Amino acid sequence: MSFKVIKTLLTTQYAYMLEYRIEIALWALSGVLPFIMFSLWSQNDVGNTFGLNDIGLARYFLSAFLVRQFSVVWVVFSFEEDSLSGRLSPYLLQPLHPLLRYVAAHLAEQATRLPFAIAIAITFFILNPSSFWLPSLPQFFLAYLSTHLAFSIAFLLQSLVAALCFWTEKSSSLERLIFVPYLFLSGLLVPLSAFPSNVLKIAMLTPFPYLINFPARILAGMPVDIFNGFLAQIFWISILIPSVNILWKLGVKRYTAMGA
Amino acid sequence: MQRYFKTIKLFWSTAFASQLEYQLNFLIELLAMLGTLLGSVFILSLFFTGGRQLGDWTWESALVIQGVYTFLDGLTNALLRPNLTEIVNYVREGTLDYVLLKPIDSQFWLSVKKFSFAGLPEVILGLSIVFWSTIQSGSSFSFYSLSIFIISLFIGFIILYSVWFLIAASSIWFVKTWNATEVLRALLAAGRYPVSAYPVILRFIFTLVLPVAFLTTFPAEAILGELKFNILFFGLILSCLFFIFSRFFWKFALKHYTSASS
Numbered sequence: 001m002s003f004k005v006i007k008t009l010l011t012t013q014y015a016y017m018l019e020y021r022i023e024i025a026l027w028a029l030s031g032v033l034p035f036i037m038f039s040l041w042s043q044n045d046v047g048n049t050f051g052l053n054d055i056g057l058a059r060y061f062l063s064a065f066l067v068r069q070f071s072v073v074w075v076v077f078s079f080e081e082d083s084l085s086g087r088l089s090p091y092l093l094q095p096l097h098p099l100l101r102y103v104a105a106h107l108a109e110q111a112t113r114l115p116f117a118i119a120i121a122i123t124f125f126i127l128n129p130s131s132f133w134l135p136s137l138p139q140f141f142l143a144y145l146s147t148h149l150a151f152s153i154a155f156l157l158q159s160l161v162a163a164l165c166f167w168t169e170k171s172s173s174l175e176r177l178i179f180v181p182y183l184f185l186s187g188l189l190v191p192l193s194a195f196p197s198n199v200l201k202i203a204m205l206t207p208f209p210y211l212i213n214f215p216a217r218i219l220a221g222m223p224v225d226i227f228n229g230f231l232a233q234i235f236w237i238s239i240l241i242p243s244v245n246i247l248w249k250l251g252v253k254r255y256t257a258m259g260a
Numbered sequence: 261m262q263r264y265f266k267t268i269k270l271f272w273s274t275a276f277a278s279q280l281e282y283q284l285n286f287l288i289e290l291l292a293m294l295g296t297l298l299g300s301v302f303i304l305s306l307f308f309t310g311g312r313q314l315g316d317w318t319w320e321s322a323l324v325i326q327g328v329y330t331f332l333d334g335l336t337n338a339l340l341r342p343n344l345t346e347i348v349n350y351v352r353e354g355t356l357d358y359v360l361l362k363p364i365d366s367q368f369w370l371s372v373k374k375f376s377f378a379g380l381p382e383v384i385l386g387l388s389i390v391f392w393s394t395i396q397s398g399s400s401f402s403f404y405s406l407s408i409f410i411i412s413l414f415i416g417f418i419i420l421y422s423v424w425f426l427i428a429a430s431s432i433w434f435v436k437t438w439n440a441t442e443v444l445r446a447l448l449a450a451g452r453y454p455v456s457a458y459p460v461i462l463r464f465i466f467t468l469v470l471p472v473a474f475l476t477t478f479p480a481e482a483i484l485g486e487l488k489f490n491i492l493f494f495g496l497i498l499s500c501l502f503f504i505f506s507r508f509f510w511k512f513a514l515k516h517y518t519s520a521s522s
Contacts, residue, residue, distance in 0.1 A: 029443050030445070032443075036446075036447075036462075039458055039459050046307055173285050176288060176289070177291060194306050195306075
């Protein structure tokens with residue numbers, strides 16, 4: 001794919017997203033769950049039991065919030081809508097993989113979301129001035145990289161579900177089966193170090209801890225096994241890419257062009 | 261009045277028939293519900309490690325709150341979400357015109373048109389958790405505590421409905437409001453935990469601004485026999501205000517409605 005195509009895709013999607021700034025601001029706000037959990041954990045002094053003081057908790061949850069902001073994925077919902085309304089048919093005819101169009105939409109949306117995420121982070125620091133910190137440049141770079149990898153895993157996981165749209169009309173409800181383990185095992189509600197060791201062991205076998213917990217720990221400057229973390233992220237991506245590819249090819253063969 | 265009951269009966273029996281087509285959906289919802297409950301109870305248990313309490317609530321009484329939350333979540337999935345998230349589509353496609361032309365109250369029509377039966381197991385499970393953990397916590401049921409519980413659940417549901425409807429009605433102006441319902445859902449998740457477990461500012465917000473406390477904490481206190489009467493009284497007034505405001509807001513929104521289709 002040429003540089004020109006990438007540029008055109010991203011700029012058109014960015015222009016499109018700018019139209020929906022209020023909605024994106026609201027969406028950024030809907031990520032407040034880590035803050036609610038932070039207020040609970042710190043108010044009830046539970047942090048000490050898993051080795052985090054109030055400042056550590058604050059930094060962890062702010063990082064979790066930020067990582068989530070830039071790894072949110074909704075491809076299955078767009079795809080289902082496009083597939084049911086027949087808009088997918090022209091996309092399939094173009095010499096461009098339809099999924100790449102959604103990738104561009106997500107990246108453009110992240111760029112639109114950036115100022116809102118920064119505003120929320122600043123508000124958080126004003127309310128909790130003692131927790132203020134700036135990650136060092138290498139830390140920031142590694143966190144940035146691992147957030148992108150987290151986004152890739154999340155995107156591929158959901159694309160796998162989206163590809164099921166070719167078989168069933170309501171694949172977005174299948175997404176709930178990914179979202180539920182994601183919610184509890186990713187570290188969005190609690191740092192995974194709080195888990196009992198046997199639960200933690202099982203959680204680490206799934207891709208979910210690498211979606212929030214791993215990047216957030218890097219960003220917050222907490223001790224983390226960087227090498228194995230990246231290795232696991234790359235491992236999941238390298239499994240998911242061929243799976244999505246196969247399922248997609250099988251699905252397109254069955255495509256019946258609904259609504260068109 | 262009878263006309264309204266008859267309409268509901270017709271709506272929900274057709275909803276039932278059409279959902280029989282999607283039996284797999286029912287199974288998925290069931291799995292997702294069990295997973296969510298398992299996860300939330302697990303997270304809740306982390307607060308109690310080392311014999312701690314959560315905002316002076318014991319483990320069993322905190323489970324009552326989880327039960328009430330599950331119950332209301334079931335009602336949300338059965339009734340509020342399928343209906344109120346559709347309003348956006350009616351506005352966008354201009355089909356709201358046909359709803360407004362019908363000889364029945366438009367807020368009523370929009371609020372009860374659909375019913376997702378996949379939400380019902382959650383409702384039943386929620387109530388079972390409430391009763392089971394109330395017994396575990398050592399409180400006994402009385403006619404009084406049960407009736408107070410039912411009234412406070414009703415108050416909670418009216419407030420929940422009104423807030424959902426307010427946000428859904430704002431789609432007359434903003435056509436992509438489903439993001440706003442996501443904000444609401446994120447905030448309502450705070451209701452999984454007793455309101456006394458939050459810092460003072462949030463306690464205030466969750467009681468008076470976005471009354472999450474009336475949704476879960478107070479009904480749980482009611483069945484445990486700890487709810488103060490003046491809170492119940494205040495809740496009745498608050499729920500009436502929320503409901504009246506939602507109606508007022510809908511009338512106001514309709515004045516600004518400019519049809520999309522014609």
